[in-house]
Amino acid sequence: MRILTGIQPSGRLHWGNYFGAMKSMFDLQAKGEDMFMFIANFHAMTTVRDGKALREATREVALDYLACGLDPAKTTVYRQSDVPEVQELAWYLSCLTPMGLLERCHSYKDKMAHGFEATHGLFAYPVLMAADILIMNADLVPVGKDQKQHLEVTRDLAQKFNNAYGEIFKLPDAYIPESVATIPGTDGQKMSKSYHNTIELFDPSVKKKVMGIVTDSTPMEEPKEPEGNSIYELYKLFATPEEVAEMAAAFRAGGYGYGQAKKALLSAYHRLFDPFRERREELSKDVDALEDILSTGAAKARCAAAIAMEKVRTAVGL
Numbered sequence: 001m002r003i004l005t006g007i008q009p010s011g012r013l014h015w016g017n018y019f020g021a022m023k024s025m026f027d028l029q030a031k032g033e034d035m036f037m038f039i040a041n042f043h044a045m046t047t048v049r050d051g052k053a054l055r056e057a058t059r060e061v062a063l064d065y066l067a068c069g070l071d072p073a074k075t076t077v078y079r080q081s082d083v084p085e086v087q088e089l090a091w092y093l094s095c096l097t098p099m100g101l102l103e104r105c106h107s108y109k110d111k112m113a114h115g116f117e118a119t120h121g122l123f124a125y126p127v128l129m130a131a132d133i134l135i136m137n138a139d140l141v142p143v144g145k146d147q148k149q150h151l152e153v154t155r156d157l158a159q160k161f162n163n164a165y166g167e168i169f170k171l172p173d174a175y176i177p178e179s180v181a182t183i184p185g186t187d188g189q190k191m192s193k194s195y196h197n198t199i200e201l202f203d204p205s206v207k208k209k210v211m212g213i214v215t216d217s218t219p220m221e222e223p224k225e226p227e228g229n230s231i232y233e234l235y236k237l238f239a240t241p242e243e244v245a246e247m248a249a250a251f252r253a254g255g256y257g258y259g260q261a262k263k264a265l266l267s268a269y270h271r272l273f274d275p276f277r278e279r280r281e282e283l284s285k286d287v288d289a290l291e292d293i294l295s296t297g298a299a300k301a302r303c304a305a306a307i308a309m310e311k312v313r314t315a316v317g318l
Contacts, residue, residue, distance in 0.1 A: 001033055001034060002034040002136065002137060002139050003025075003034065003036070003139065003140045003141070003142065003175070004036045004038075004132070004133055004138035004140075005035075005141065005142045006037065006040045006129075007021060007022075007039060007040060008039075008040045008044045009040070009041055009054065009058040009061040010047050011057065011193040012057075012060065012198075012201070012202075012203075013060075013201050014198035014199055014200050015198070016183040016191035016192065016198065018201055019183055020183065021142055021143075022065065024142045025037060026068070026069040028175075029069070029074050029075050032074070033140075035074060035076065036076045036138070037070065037075050037077045037078075038301070039058050039061050039062060039077075039078070039080060040080045041054055041058050041079055041080050041081050042087070042128060043080070043128060043129070044057070044058075046125060058079060062293070063280055063284055064280065065077065066279075066283055067279045067280035068201070068276050069276075072296070076300045076301055077294065078294060079294055080132065082298035082301070082302070083298065083301050083302050083305050085302070085305040085309050086131045089131040089308070090124075090130075093127050093130055093131055093134075093161065094124065094127050097127050097157060097160075101126075101153060101156060102123055105125075105149060105153065106149060107125070107150065108125070111194070114195070125150075126149075126150045126153040127153075127157070129154065130150075130154040130158070134154065134157075134158055134169045134172075135304070135305045136301065136304050136305065136308070137170060137304065137307075137308060138172045139170065140172065141154075141172050141173070141175060142174075142176075143175070143176060152174075154172060155171045158171050158172075165315035166315055168312060169308075183234070183237070184234065185197030185198060186198075186199065186212060186214060188214055201273065202273070202276075202277055210265055210266045210269070211262050211266075213231055213234075213262060215230070215258040220255065220257035220258075220259075223251070223253060224252070224254075224256075226247065226251040231261045231262055231265055232251065235247055235261065235265045238265065238268035238272055243264075243268070247264060
């Protein structure tokens with residue numbers, strides 16, 4: 001079974017990225033699946049307009065993944081831009097994509113509501129995403145709940161292409177880990193770079209951000225319901241079941257303040273991420289080794305893309 005996932009280098013990766021896409025990918029990698037992971041620098045161009053910043057962010061994302069558990073011996077990792085056939089396929093799919101299908105995509109409407117510029121790239125994002133997936137002949141695509149609709153668009157476009165030109169593409173399925181709920185940011189909304197409420201994986205100001213998580217004004221001595229509380233929901237991601245139960249009991253008993261809970265969260269974070277931080281520092285010292293990993297992955301990805309595109313070009317008459 002081939003599994004494909006991607007990540008945009010549009011900013012530093014954060015806790016939401018790790019406990020969403022990253023951790024589920026590492027779990028699948030451990031099971032010995034045929035894993036492909038790309039750094040979506042084409043997609044990032046919808047919001048990043050600085051070439052130097054994009055190159056640096058692409059490198060930083062690769063380092064983050066390798067530090068946190070990506071094994072290039074088990075997972076093919078590559079830059080999206082190193083497989084130019086993806087753009088070619090995106091055009092073929094665009095010629096079959098109904099405008100109404102894209103107009104109904106809630107991610108685009110959400111971006112508009114948050115003040116993003118209404119560009120064609122942002123509007124056609126799901127078509128490029130479909131090309132990423134279909135060109136690699138993926139069976140399964142780990143996605144967050146907010147990206148599920150884009151996977152449905154991918155399936156729709158694959159079916160439209162197959163109806164027009166014959167059975168070329170398989171219809172991929174979404175993989176959404178049920179155990180991971182929406183991860184709250186420092187303001188209580190979903191953690192997202194778009195909302196400026198993230199805590200980065202290796203944030204030097206992590207203590208300041210954790211201690212600054214927004215809470216209500218319930219006095220320390222009063223009992224509090226832990227479920228739905230941002231600090232508690234984040235703590236559940238890092239802590240053991242026993243530790244989570246202890247915090248829940250302390251909240252409900254009263255006499256347990258948000259400051260104490262934040263310190264517990266910070267301690268649990270360091271326990272998990274300090275070893276990752278040390279590995280990342282070592283990896284960042286060898287620029288050539290990182291480039292070798294990405295170039296090797298790109299060569300394998302282009303071989304997979306070439307197989308798909310030979311069928312596609314013949315089918316469309318080119």
